[in-house]
Amino acid sequence: MYEQRFDGRKFDELRKIEAEVGVVPNAKGSARFRIGNTEAIAAVYGPDEVKPRHFEKMDRAVLMVKYDMMPFSVPDRAKPGIDRRDMEIAEVLMNALNRAIMVEEFPQMMININVYVTQADAGTRCASLTAASMACADAGLPMRDLVASVAGGKIGDSVVLDLTKEEEDFEGGATDVPMAFLPSKGEILLLQLDGKVSKEDLKKVIELGKEGAQKIYEIEREALKRRFSNESKS
Amino acid sequence: MSIEGDQYLRETAKEGMRLDDRKPLERRAITLNTHVINHSDGSSSVEIGKTRVIAGVKVLPAEPFPDKPNDGALIVNFEASDLASGYPIDRILYSVEVGRVTDRGIRESQLIDTKKLCIEPGKKVLFVYVDVFTINNDGNLLDTANMAALAALLDAKYKPNENSEPVPVPLNKANIAISSTFVKIGDTIFMDPNRLEEDAADARLTVGVGDGINSLQKGGSGFFTLDEVMQCVDNAFIAKSDILKMLKV
Numbered sequence: 001m002y003e004q005r006f007d008g009r010k011f012d013e014l015r016k017i018e019a020e021v022g023v024v025p026n027a028k029g030s031a032r033f034r035i036g037n038t039e040a041i042a043a044v045y046g047p048d049e050v051k052p053r054h055f056e057k058m059d060r061a062v063l064m065v066k067y068d069m070m071p072f073s074v075p076d077r078a079k080p081g082i083d084r085r086d087m088e089i090a091e092v093l094m095n096a097l098n099r100a101i102m103v104e105e106f107p108q109m110m111i112n113i114n115v116y117v118t119q120a121d122a123g124t125r126c127a128s129l130t131a132a133s134m135a136c137a138d139a140g141l142p143m144r145d146l147v148a149s150v151a152g153g154k155i156g157d158s159v160v161l162d163l164t165k166e167e168e169d170f171e172g173g174a175t176d177v178p179m180a181f182l183p184s185k186g187e188i189l190l191l192q193l194d195g196k197v198s199k200e201d202l203k204k205v206i207e208l209g210k211e212g213a214q215k216i217y218e219i220e221r222e223a224l225k226r227r228f229s230n231e232s233k234s
Numbered sequence: 235m236s237i238e239g240d241q242y243l244r245e246t247a248k249e250g251m252r253l254d255d256r257k258p259l260e261r262r263a264i265t266l267n268t269h270v271i272n273h274s275d276g277s278s279s280v281e282i283g284k285t286r287v288i289a290g291v292k293v294l295p296a297e298p299f300p301d302k303p304n305d306g307a308l309i310v311n312f313e314a315s316d317l318a319s320g321y322p323i324d325r326i327l328y329s330v331e332v333g334r335v336t337d338r339g340i341r342e343s344q345l346i347d348t349k350k351l352c353i354e355p356g357k358k359v360l361f362v363y364v365d366v367f368t369i370n371n372d373g374n375l376l377d378t379a380n381m382a383a384l385a386a387l388l389d390a391k392y393k394p395n396e397n398s399e400p401v402p403v404p405l406n407k408a409n410i411a412i413s414s415t416f417v418k419i420g421d422t423i424f425m426d427p428n429r430l431e432e433d434a435a436d437a438r439l440t441v442g443v444g445d446g447i448n449s450l451q452k453g454g455s456g457f458f459t460l461d462e463v464m465q466c467v468d469n470a471f472i473a474k475s476d477i478l479k480m481l482k483v
Contacts, residue, residue, distance in 0.1 A: 023370075026284065026318065026370050026429070027317065027318075030317070041317060043317040045319075048320065068316075071363065072291070072292055073273060073290075074273055077365075114315070114317050116317055118288065119271055119273060120273070121272075
């Protein structure tokens with residue numbers, strides 16, 4: 001049984017969120033997204049010439065996504081460099097962003113999207129995807145909508161939103177469901193599940209995720225608005 | 235940068251002028267924050283102008299190297315992350331040099347007494363990892379990385395045993411070496427180059443000073459005269475006392 005969350009949140013409550021764009025001034029676009037103790041920084045470069053050339057697509061842009069964890073982001077030390085987990089996450093981020101960005105506008109071009117996790121406390125792929133989508137918007141890429149991503153899940157018998165690491169490791173069993181949405185269209189762009197849930201619970205988890213994503217979406221938009229209103233002043 | 239831009243920078247350099255209105259030997263503003271990463275034993279974020287790096291320290295138990303059974307180790311690892319460059323190839327050009335100079339500057343100044351990192355001779359020692367990551371590169375990563383690594387080490391606390399109180403990493407603070415970088419454009423020496431100045435420069439000199447001169451690294455295909463080298467060294471000593479004050483040593 002899991003009746004009271006470790007950090008005292010309500011079951012449908014998100015952790016504290018900070019969102020900021022323009023954190024890498026020399027990149028085309030960039031963003032930092034922090035949810036609780038999980039933080040990701042994303043930088044976007046391009047559209048640019050495709051290197052190496054054989055990746056080139058005649059009808060649309062190629063997205064090159066990199067996801068990496070900084071060595072000091074986890075309690076042990078994460079070895080520098082890309083491992084299999086990093087590659088898998090880069091792949092699912094790429095799939096989601098391919099739908100969000102209007103890649104067909106840039107045939108034979110490449111867009112580099114690099115995401116680093118500075119601190120990890122569960123939900124790193126969701127934070128990374130949210131940061132990446134804000135960075136793409138900051139870079140001025142044409143997009144169908146911003147991506148808002150959050151994890152939901154089931155801990156004991158309770159359906160919860162935005163799990164922490166401590167909750168993922170809950171002794172009574174925990175199921176983690178990372179999700180990502182295009183909020184204005186209701187499209188689900190990322191969906192993974194680890195553990196075991198019933199059909200009814202899955203529906204509840206996704207609905208809860210959708211509500212959470214809506215809140216994240218508002219925060220993303222606020223951050224972007226802030227950035228561009230600041231720019232017009234200076 | 236474009237050829238025209240390079241030419242313009244070289245023209246203004248003759249008069250000792252800089253695009254950001256600094257004097258030739260004036261540094262950009264430095265911002266230092268510590269304690270920025272929860273999971274690390276010590277961390278820092280350093281901004282010099284728009285250049286920004288973050289550093290994190292981890293103190294982890296390990297088996298000693300066979301040739302040094304009573305010594306821990308200090309490992310400084312620098313990553314010119316992909317955040318700061320569009321194409322991976324861009325960063326390979328400088329990441330190796332910056333990484334090696336940063337690592338050498340800190341290890342060779344004998345900042346840490348590695349004997350004090352021994353827990354059980356021949357069996358268990360402590361490795362101090364310093365990981366430095368670039369967030370934004372607007373020139374002079376060398377000095378930024380050096381300062382961030384030092385600030386993170388000074389901030390670091392670890393528990394020698396499970397139940398003991400956290401203690402600071404054993405540093406010989408008198409040995410701290412501070413790095414200062416200069417570039418030469420035409421015949422003029424500029425301190426703390428930004429990225430445009432780095433790209434236009436003929437030569438670069440990085441001077442690490444503690445009590446004496448701890449490290450030197452010349453880069454670029456241009457040259458320095460003896461007088462110019464001494465001028466850089468003198469300014470590096472002046473910069474050192476300012477930066478030590480910021481690091482609160």
